[in-house]
Amino acid sequence: MLDDAPHSLGTGDSLLAIDGLRVEFRTEAGWTPVVTDAHLDLAPGGTRALVGESGSGKTVTALAVLGLLPKHNSRVAAGSIEFGGDELLGKSERQMQRIRGREIAMIFQEPMTSLNPVFTVGEQIAETVRIHRGTTRKRAWARAVEVLDLVGIPAAARRAKDYPHSFSGGMRQRAMIAMSIACEPKLLIADEPTTALDVTVQAGILALLRRLRSELGTAVLLVTHDLGVVADFCDEVTVMYAGEPVETGPVGPLFADPLHPYTSGLLASLPQRIAPGDDLVAIPGMVPRPEQMPVGCRFAPRCTHARAGVCDGDHPPLVPMGGDRSTRCVRVVGGDVTDLLPPLSARAVPARRAEPLEAADPTDTGTPNTTTPDSTETRA
Numbered sequence: 106m107l108d109d110a111p112h113s114l115g116t117g118d119s120l121l122a123i124d125g126l127r128v129e130f131r132t133e134a135g136w137t138p139v140v141t142d143a144h145l146d147l148a149p150g151g152t153r154a155l156v157g158e159s160g161s162g163k164t165v166t167a168l169a170v171l172g173l174l175p176k177h178n179s180r181v182a183a184g185s186i187e188f189g190g191d192e193l194l195g196k197s198e199r200q201m202q203r204i205r206g207r208e209i210a211m212i213f214q215e216p217m218t219s220l221n222p223v224f225t226v227g228e229q230i231a232e233t234v235r236i237h238r239g240t241t242r243k244r245a246w247a248r249a250v251e252v253l254d255l256v257g258i259p260a261a262a263r264r265a266k267d268y269p270h271s272f273s274g275g276m277r278q279r280a281m282i283a284m285s286i287a288c289e290p291k292l293l294i295a296d297e298p299t300t301a302l303d304v305t306v307q308a309g310i311l312a313l314l315r316r317l318r319s320e321l322g323t324a325v326l327l328v329t330h331d332l333g334v335v336a337d338f339c340d341e342v343t344v345m346y347a348g349e350p351v352e353t354g355p356v357g358p359l360f361a362d363p364l365h366p367y368t369s370g371l372l373a374s375l376p377q378r379i380a381p382g383d384d385l386v387a388i389p390g391m392v393p394r395p396e397q398m399p400v401g402c403r404f405a406p407r408c409t410h411a412r413a414g415v416c417d418g419d420h421p422p423l424v425p426m427g428g429d430r431s432t433r434c435v436r437v438v439g440g441d442v443t444d445l446l447p448p449l450s451a452r453a454v455p456a457r458r459a460e461p462l463e464a465a466d467p468t469d470t471g472t473p474n475t476t477t478p479d480s481t482e483t484r485a
């Protein structure tokens with residue numbers, strides 16, 4: 106653990122436990138914090154979303170876990186990131202390389218950042234398996250075909266010999282997921298994995314992640330700005346604002362009864378919560394730049410509940426509120442504000458779908474292990 110990490114808000118049996126994380130970037134103004142006092146817990150096999158507007162620090166937090174922050178202009182200045190009880194901060198690049206891929210894998214919004222256009226999809230997955238598991242080329246290839254089949258690539262043995270450009274967007278995303286799970290990592294970090302995909306393909310990818318989670322027991326940290334996806338997929342959520350978590354908790358209670366005005370504002374601006382004829386309630390203003398953080402509560406300048414002399418004083422800590430929930434709002438903690446629900450017409454929490462969604466994905470052609478080729482998936 107680095108200096109200045111405050112006491113843990115964690116439960117003690119986490120797969121991933123981030124505590125008091127502070128990440129700084131070098132800017133013209135000097136070392137500038139972009140993530141501060143970040144806390145996050147993820148249980149083995151659990152799913153947690155990291156949500157918030159653009160620039161809130163979601164990706165930086167995820168990259169810190171993987172040890173992939175740019176070395177030339179960033180540093181972790183405080184805190185702790187434990188994975189399976191083992192401190193990741195301070196590990197060498199060589200040690201982190203061993204952890205990445207084998208223990209923790211990441212999938213990105215754009216699959217071509219992970220897939221190399223000059224090698225076949227099968228070769229790339231097999232190479233990952235060979236490096237991390239030390240198996241023979243033959244076994245590694247067999248594993249590549251197996252995982253491509255698992256993620257629903259039709260005729261996997263044949264398609265493994267194709268280059269990424271001959272796959273559609275949905276299939277590339279599946280191929281990247283196949284590569285990331287090939288070594289059965291305990292944790293998958295998915296950064297906006299469905300944002301670039303159309304809605305039906307998106308639903309199929311989420312259903313795939315859900316199935317992998319239940320079949321392989323992989324925990325998922327999902328970085329997204331899409332609360333509908335969070336409601337669909339995650340058990341727990343961490344809401345980030347201006348570089349810090351402002352509310353955490355189980356998805357159902359947090360969506361039904363937010364404990365921070367920022368969460369309430371995000372929920373109120375969900376299109377599916379607005380009744381026909383109602384205005385979309387967007388949060389006025391913008392996320393402050395890292396060099397211009399307000400003193401006191403960072404959300405106060407945009408908050409309709411903010412009070413002078415209360416919200417512009419000391420910077421508020423993240424306070425446990427019971428029921429596995431916490432908030433950084435001093436007015437909620439003090440009991441001055443008790444009902445943050447968005448307007449009545451916006452109260453319906455996006456339904457958590459009980460049924461798998463994979464059938465809704467045109468890139469899927471049926472049960473993943475028995476699929477047949479589909480022209481919508483084939484570009485070449």
Ligand SMILES: Nc1ncnc2c1ncn2[C@@H]1O[C@H](COP(=O)(O)OP(=O)(O)OP(=O)(O)O)[C@@H](O)[C@H]1O
Nearest residue numbers: 130139158159160161162163164165166175330395
């Ligand atoms: N390489 C970098 N150099 C300097 N500042 C950076 C760098 N990467 C990120 N930042 C800053 O860190 C802050 C958090 O960025 P981050 O990408 O984590 O936000 P985010 O919540 O993931 O946003 P988005 O949803 O747009 O991806 C932002 O203010 C951003 O400008």
